[in-house]
Structure formats: structure tokens, C-alpha cells
Amino acid sequence: MFFYHNVSTIMKRLNPTKFFKEVKQEGQKIVWPSRKETLITTAMVFVMVLIFSLFFLLVDNVISWFIRLILGL
Numbered sequence: 001m002f003f004y005h006n007v008s009t010i011m012k013r014l015n016p017t018k019f020f021k022e023v024k025q026e027g028q029k030i031v032w033p034s035r036k037e038t039l040i041t042t043a044m045v046f047v048m049v050l051i052f053s054l055f056f057l058l059v060d061n062v063i064s065w066f067i068r069l070i071l072g073l
Contacts, residue, residue, distance in 0.1 A: 033041070
């Protein structure tokens with residue numbers, strides 16, 4: 001009896017029509033960025049990648065120099 005009650009409760013929650021209706025409603029709330037916003041964000045990502053690449057290159061060279069100094073290589 002307990003198992004049957006749980007199945008009926010679960011089946012009430014698994015209503016495909018209601019699910020797709022809610023998905024459609026949520027999809028209508030999406031606000032897409034403009035072309036200008038997308039280009040600016042993309043440019044900022046490239047700038048940050050360049051900055052961090054140079055930073056880690058510098059840090060790597062400093063650590064490498066320090067280790068060579070200590071080990072006398």
C-alpha cells in the first residue's frame with residue numbers, strides 16, 4: 001500500500017505537459033546580451049588572458065632563476 005501511494009505521488013509530479021509549459025515560461029525570461037555587450041566581454045576575456053599569461057610567464061622565470069641560483073646549475 002505504501003509503495004502504491006508513493007508511485008501515485010510521483011506520477012502527479014511527473015506531468016510532461018506542465019513541465020514543458022514551465023520550461024517555455026522560463027525560456028521567455030531569458031535576456032540575451034546585445035552584439036556590443038558580447039564584443040566588449042569577449043575583448044575583456046582576451047585582455048585578461050594576455051595579462052595573466054604575462055604574469056605567469058614572469059613568475060615562472062623568476063622561480064626558475066631562483067632555483068638555478070640555489071642549485072648552482
